[in-house]
Amino acid sequence: MQTLEGAQSVGNVPTEVTAFVARRKELSEVKRRLGASRLVTLTGVGGVGKTRLALRVADQMRRVVKDGVWLVDLTPLSEPELLAVHVTNALDIRDQSSRPTIESIIEHLQGKQVLLVLDNCEHLLDSCAKLVSTLLKAAPGLRILATSRQLLGVEGEYVFAVPPLEVPARELPTSKLAQYGAVALLVDRASARVPEFKVNENNRGALVRLCQRLDGIPLAIELAAVRLNTMSIEEILDRLDDRFRLLTGGWRTSIPHQQTLRATFDWSHSLCVPDEKLLWARLSVFSGGFDLSAAEDVCSDEQFSPEQVLNALTGLVDKSIVNRDNLAPRTRFRMLETTRQYGQQLLAEHGDEMALRRRHRDHYLAMATEMGADWFSPRELEWMAITRQELSNLRIALEYCLAEPGEAAAGLDIAVNLTRARVWFFIGTLTEGRLWLGRTLAKNAEPSANRLTAQSLVAWIHLVQGDQHATMKELDECRKLAQHVPDAEANAILGFVEAAYALLGQGDPHAIELLLQARYQLEKVEAYGDAHMATMLWGMANAFLADGPAALSATAEFLAKSESQQAAWATSWALFNAGLAEFVHGSARRAEELLVESLRRQHEMRDSWGPPWGLEVLAWTVGTADPRRTAELLGAAQSLRHQNGVSINGIRPFIIAHEDCENDVRRTLGTKAYERALERGAALTFDEAIALAVDQGTTSARSESKAQSILTEREREVAELVAAGLKNQQIAARLTISPRTAETHVQHILAKLGFASRAHIATWVSEQRSPGKPE
Ligand SMILES: Nc1ncnc2c1ncn2[C@@H]1O[C@H](COP(=O)(O)OP(=O)(O)OP(=O)(O)O)[C@@H](O)[C@H]1O
Ligand SMILES: [Mg+2]
Incomplete structure (x- = not known):
């Protein structure tokens, strides 16, 4: 698990890619207000600059807020239920527990000075209001800066209405113009397009009128500036005047700034070629950005080829309708929320919204299916990166399946495949995994292979969360259901979870045999990813429950397989397993080397599942050879588990070895010294804990194997x-x-x-x- 104090110790505020102008007064006012009030909400119409102002404040506060400034972008989220999970993701809290997510956020924020920036709350007002008031009550060191087109309505909220950029009231000498924010923004964006652009005697009158015309709304100014490479300011003004005359219906009665933006969008839209117009509408089905292949796949059809999509996308990027995110490893594209919403209206007007949403779902269903079939492969790390980026789109696809009649089966398919590909495990949102499995199961009441698989996976998640009671209950249901479902693959997966339960829930030596059988059944149905999971647990079962030679050869077999598959995540776990077997039956020195290597790799790939276990077993290995370090490692492992809500008590073979280690070290150090070291370990940050494991690794080792723990x-x-x-x-x-x-x-x-x-x-x-x- 990574925590606030983790890799990014001051938070996650992104660096700005375009110049920021003006806002001196607003910046100091918002910062001052944040000193006095723990909740400040920036309100104002779309495109007025709320997000940009919040990001600036966040950036400037980084130096003064001890435990960091954390940005939670809520635009890609449409599911109020996932709000808390989304916040944990942004805070880099990996929640593997079965308790309510809000609790792990509260615990994480306890005793910390943190500024949380909740960006674009307007579509989740109620749940944001609830979350904010709960968090503010429970975490006294927390401050929140929200942006929202509407206020949250929470007690103690200070509402700051973000004004448009300043516009000169009349034509002024050129030298005086630059101090007006609207002019500065227009000039900056114009020079980015036309490097030789200058304000001079001839254009300054029109420039002032353009800024006035656009009400100083930054987004409108940016959209207009795009045109300066083909038109003069005068020409732009003329066209915009036409647009304002064209405004019709509801928009006329809406507030003036909205009209301005609407007119600017209409105008930008009218200047797009037909393919670009079509694509603008279609791209609005994506959430949280997209890559080129997704755009080509989802937005093309018989009349609109992938080549046309590519050309139109290039056009939209040129016109600043779509932004290109150059920082991502694969080029990603995004639209500002207001721009996307304009696209959604266009899409609704075209009448092919349903078709597009289905194609979007098909694309992400295919992705989930491929991932489900392709894990334990050289692409493991790539899949992990892709999932992190595509989570919003995958969620939208799941929501579509739940909302539309006749699509529920596809939803179950997505939820099952994501879980089989262990997505929730490595991003650390097991609770979200159970939520989607539960919701899609509720919509698929008829017995089916996928239903059995999904239910078995729910039991599996409960099991690794250490919740024995829920696991048994779920397994009972599965057994009943299995009587009506002859499907070999689904039954093989249930067999695997039963076997895993024998090991982790009961510490039963039969688990070895059961896991071997499960592996055989899974291989028979060509479920190789799941078969390897069974192999991994079989190695672990051997380490705990078998004799030395069998354990060492079982774990070596899994390591060799993972390495030959070039499956990086699986290999890190295989190293862990091999370390465990060496600890129990072989050389402690070798065990330590293997465990340290496993932790190093898991830290590098930002895996959240492995480190609490790796640190724990490493502590057993070091043992009384270096009792202080052992106690610190135990403290660190315990604190990671605690923050995750994972309980070792529910996981039998581990608790026995844990208690032995604890007793030995306590005896050697004496209770006081032991507890002090334990506390030191618990207070370590994630990175420090890994450093304690990795940097001092391989120096201490215990010669004796620890058979008695097992x-x-x-x-x-x-x-x-x-x-x-x-x-x-x-x-x-x-x-x-x-x-x-x-x-x-x-x-x-x-x-x-x-x-x-x-x-x-x-x-x-x-x-x-x-x-x-x-x-
Ligand atoms: N002070 C500024 N300097 C430079 N650019 C700005 C400034 N304020 C806003 N912008 C730009 O204007 C555009 C719209 O701003 P922003 O996204 O902050 O608006 P918003 O009020 O958050 O809109 P929404 O309600 O749609 O979320 C963005 O491209 C942003 O970079
Ligand atoms: Mg915004």
Whole structure:
């Protein structure tokens, strides 16, 4: 998990790509208000410059707000339910827990000085208002700067109406003009188009009139300036006057600035060639931007070829209708919200809105399907990057499926594939995963293969969140449903989750066999990604529950497979597994090397699932060889788990080893020193925790393998009784189990500890009891 204090320690405010003009007074006023009031909302019509002003304030406050300034762009979000999840994404909180997301935000903000910028709240007013008032109450160090066309209506809100840029009231000498924001913006954007553009005696009158005509609205000025490479200012003024005369209907009665913008859009639109007009409308179906191939795929049809899309897109970029985002690894395109909304109106007028939304959905359904089939491949990291960028579009596609009659099955398909591709795991929004699975399941009540798969995946998410109760409940449902669903693949996935439950939920040695069977069944139906997941857990099961040679070879097999597939994420987990097996059965030094390498890679790829586990097992490995570092690592792992809401208690094999490690180190250090070190570890930032693991890695190692950590609770009881000299019959009577079960336990203990006789068990138990035993 990455946190506020993570990689970007001062926040996530983007750098500006065009020049910023004027706003001195507004900037100092907003900053002053933020000092006095914990919630300031910038209001005003679309395009007046609310977002830009907020970003500037954010940038300037970075230096003074201790724990950072964080921007949450709400434009791509249309689902009020996902507001909290969206905020956690922006804050880089990875929430893997089953508790309400708002709680992890509150906890994350506790004791911190943070400025949160909620940009473009207008379409989610109610839920924003609720979130804001909850957060402000719960986190005293939090301040919020919101932008919204309407105020939020929250108690204590200070509303700042963003005025348009200043416009000179009359023609002034050239030297005086530049101090007016509207003129400065027009001149800046004009010179970007026409480098030799200058204000002079001849054009300054028209320039002032143009700024007046556009009411000083920055977006309108930018749109008009685009035209200066082909027209004079006078000509632009003439055309705009025509446009204002053409304004009709509702727009006439709306507030003047909206009319101005509408007229400017109408005018920009009229100057587009037909293909550009069509594309402007069609592109409005995307949310949070798009890349070229998506635009070509979604917006083309029999009459409108992909080549035409490309040409029209180039035209729209030239006209500043679409912005190109050069920072992204793959070129991405975006529209400002007001511009997109104009496009949506055009699309509604054309009447092909439904067709476009379906094509948009088809595109993202295909993407999800490909991802579901293609994981555990050399493209893993690429898919991770793509998902992060396309989350808004994927959500819109899911919403479309839920809202439109007859499309629910496709929605279930998307939710299932995204989960199988482990999207929610690596971006750390397991709760969102369960939400989509739950909502699409609710719309697909009939028994079906996908329904069974989806329900099994819900159980799987509960399981890795450590919620045993919910897992069992869900698995019960799955078993009932499976009786009506003969589909081999869906049943194989259920088989995998059952096997995973045997391992993680019960610490049952049969898990090894069950996972092997699950893998076989998954391979049979060519579900190779899922089969590899089974292999990974099988390696883990061997590490915890099998004898040394089997464990080392199982984990080595998974590592070799992941490496040969060049699957980077899977390889990082395979390294973890191999480290775990080495810790339990082999060399601690080797274990440490493997775990450190795994953590290093997961940190690099911003994986949120692995590090809490990697740090934990690394702590066991270092053990009493360096007890302070161990306690710090335990503290760091615990704090990551806590922030994630993941509970180790629900994950059986881990809790046993954890307690052993904790007891050993506490004994060595003494309780006080132990707790101090634990606290130091818990206070580390994510990056510092990784540094503690990686930089000091491989120096300390414990020579002894830690076999004793891996007995189940029952096995430990049996071991105690064996040591007391009881026979199987007597053990059975004492524990009210059958003599055969008692015998099985004894066999497992012998196998796990690598002993040949009961006498060895007795010696081992007495060594365990004696204080100060050598490490
Ligand atoms: N002070 C400024 N200097 C330079 N450019 C500006 C300034 N203010 C706004 N702009 C530009 O004007 C355009 C519209 O501004 P912005 O997106 O901030 O408007 P908004 O009020 O947030 O609109 P919406 O309600 O649609 O979100 C953007 O391209 C922005 O970069
Ligand atoms: Mg805005």
